[in-house]
Amino acid sequence: MTVWDRPEPPNQPVPLDRERIVAAAVALADEGGLKAVSLRKVAARLEAGPMRLYGYIATKEELFDLMVDEVHAEILSEESPGDWREALRVLAHRTRRSALRHEWLADLLGGRPSLGPNGLAVTEANLAALDGLADVDTVMRAVETVSAYVIGAIRRETANLRAERATGLSKHDWQRASGPHVTRMLATGRFPALAKAVYDGTDVDAETSFTTGLDWVLDAVAARLSPPPA
Structure with missing residues (x-):
């Protein structure tokens, strides 16, 4: 029970x-x-x-389950758009914002499905966004793929925030401090692809990175969607 x-x-x-x-x-x-x-x-x-x-x-595990479900209520605080892509995008961004408000959430995401009423409602909203656009297995894999991206991105951003607090160094402070080491390593010529990324790539903030990656994942989902046979 x-x-x-x-x-x-x-x-x-x-x-x-x-x-x-x-x-x-x-x-x-x-x-x-x-x-x-x-x-x-x-x-x-x-x-x-x-x-x-x-x-x-x-148990404390039951308490954690209830806490996660409480935060899921924040994700459902507004009605989701009718368009499947916008609905999944909105749910993903709400999840990220909730995780930034409640940093501990990142440690509890990605395990067994949340069975609380709010957690089930979030799952329902994600599945319902794609309902009828493909067979049920494709819909399930699509939702799992988007969820995996969102959870991974949230955990990475949370880990960076924790590292900043632990070291007292912002992202740019850390880059400046580690710059000489990185420059020496890239000068060896052993990492040409990394050198190109470091010297020619565009540095973006966490929200821009999250949004771009999410759009790419949704592009991949769109390529897989086809209505199930009548």
């Missing part, structure tokens, strides 16, 4: 429910990452005894 199927305990003298528990956990994670989240710390934030939380949530 999942946490969503298990009923909450009856009313207690001090009000408590999963909604308040999850809100407290999300706040803790936003402040200090997933390492800052435990049932004990959540209970302390709510001024409740830790054992009381076990009536609502059995």
